[in-house]
Amino acid sequence: ERPDLEEEKNNLVIEGNANRKQLKEIEDRILETLGSAGGSILEDATAIKILDDAKKLSNEIEAKQKVAAETEQKIDEAREGYRPVAYRTSLLFFCISDLAAVDPMYQYSLNWFIELFVRSINDSDPDSQLEKRMANLNEYFQFFLYNNVCRSLFEKDKLIFSLLLCVKLMEGYGRLNHAEWKWLIVGGILLDASTAPKNPGPEWLTDQSWLDFVTLGELPAFAGICDAIANAPDAWREIYDAVAPEEKLHQLPEPWSEKLNSFELLLMLKAIRPDKLIPAIIAFVAEEIGQKFVEPPPFDLAGSYKDSGPSIPLVFVLSP
Numbered sequence: 394e395r396p397d398l399e400e401e402k403n404n405l406v407i408e409g410n411a412n413r414k415q416l417k418e419i420e421d422r423i424l425e426t427l428g429s430a431g432g433s434i435l436e437d438a439t440a441i442k443i444l445d446d447a448k449k450l451s452n453e454i455e456a457k458q459k460v461a462a463e464t465e466q467k468i469d470e471a472r473e474g475y476r477p478v479a480y481r482t483s484l485l486f487f488c489i490s491d492l493a494a495v496d497p498m499y500q501y502s503l504n505w506f507i508e509l510f511v512r513s514i515n516d517s518d519p520d521s522q523l524e525k526r527m528a529n530l531n532e533y534f535q536f537f538l539y540n541n542v543c544r545s546l547f548e549k550d551k552l553i554f555s556l557l558l559c560v561k562l563m564e565g566y567g568r569l570n571h572a573e574w575k576w577l578i579v580g581g582i583l584l585d586a587s588t589a590p591k592n593p594g595p596e597w598l599t600d601q602s603w604l605d606f607v608t609l610g611e612l613p614a615f616a617g618i619c620d621a622i623a624n625a626p627d628a629w630r631e632i633y634d635a636v637a638p639e640e641k642l643h644q645l646p647e648p649w650s651e652k653l654n655s656f657e658l659l660l661m662l663k664a665i666r667p668d669k670l671i672p673a674i675i676a677f678v679a680e681e682i683g684q685k686f687v688e689p690p691p692f693d694l695a696g697s698y699k700d701s702g703p704s705i706p707l708v709f710v711l712s713p
Contacts, residue, residue, distance in 0.1 A: 401464070401468060405461050405464060405465050405468075408457070408461060409458065409461055412454045412457055412458055412461075415450070415454055416451060416454055419447045419450060419451050419454075422447055423447050474523050475523075475527065477527060478527050478530055478531060480565070481531055481535075481562070481565070482510060482534065484561050484562055484564075484565040485534070485535065485538055485558070485561070486503070486506050487561065488557055488558050488561035488562075489501050489506070489538070489542055491557055491561070492542075492546075492550075492554060492557070495550055495553055495554075496547070496550065498710075499545065499546065499550075501542070506538075509534070509537060509538055509541060510534060512537070513530060513533050513534035513537050514530065516533065516537075517529050517530045517532075517533035517534070518533070535558075535682075536683075536685060536686070539554075539555075539558065539685075539686055540690050541700075542554060543689045543690060544690075544692065544693075544697060547712065548689075551689045552671070552674065552675065552678075552687065555678045555682075555686050555687050556674055556678055558678075558682065558686065559677070559678045559681045559682050559686070560574060562681075562682065563656070563681070569656070570612075570614070570656075572612055573612060573614070573656065573657060573660060576608070576609065576612060576660055577659060577660055577663060580605065580608070580663075581604075581605065581607075581608020581609060581611065582608065583604055583607060583608050586604060589603070589604060589607045590607065590619055590623065593622055593623040593626045594622070594626040594629070594630060597630050597633055597634070598622075598626075598629075598630075598633065598665075602664055602665060602667075605663070605664040606618055606619055606622060606664050606665075607619055609660060609661075609664050612660075614652070614653065614657050615657075615660070615661075618649075621646065621649065625646055628646045629645075629646065629665070632644070632645065632665060632666075633665055633666060637669070637672075638662060638665065638666045638669050639662055639666075639669045639672055639673035639676065642658040642661060642662060642673075643658075645661070649661070655677055655680060655681075656677065658673075659673055659674065659677060675687045
């Protein structure tokens, strides 16, 4: 973003090393002069001149070093201003690194990632205000990365990538409960189903869904959920019977409609109507990071060819 600052800082480092070397040479000359002076040094005009010149040069170097230190501090402060962009960008890199767990074929090099980021620096909208510039760069690069990664994903995995992108950003900014995320992707574990409370609505609530509620109740945000369903099964059945239950989650019986956040409502839906989880995830991701991140772009052959090169070939994988 500011290569001039990097170049200036490198020059200051080189200049600082040269100044320190010169100071060392001055010290050696002073010691040599003092050691070779015979009798009183005050009577040796040559020695006095050498010491005087050394003092002047030393003062000049110290003044340069002081200015250089102040300039270097200003450069470091300017570079620190971009740290939020660097942090968000690192989150995005580790997000695409996690895609290898979805399919071993999904692996992306750091060099490729850096190249995309440099292109984003050049192509995103400039702005004289740092905050606005960082916002422009973050928005442009995130969508640019999304498009490039989607190009290499199977269609069935594109929504998974969107969810991972959203969750990784939430995690990075302290907005994700890891226990809740784990429950969403793998469910809960009940070692002995016989210890679970009796299903209060077996005519509509399956045993598996009830066991999901039992394990869900072990999470702090859902403490007491089983008692709430047992005390008012008809109210919860309305959610279950709804054509689009994902749209009714904000109408849960009190206090659950107000108590749970958008992510926790996904867990509730998984327990009561897992068949509607995908449209709920789409709506959640769109709400968190934008509608365009749940609408994968069509394959762009011209764009892919433009991004290729002698060392970046195009590989087409055909699948049924």
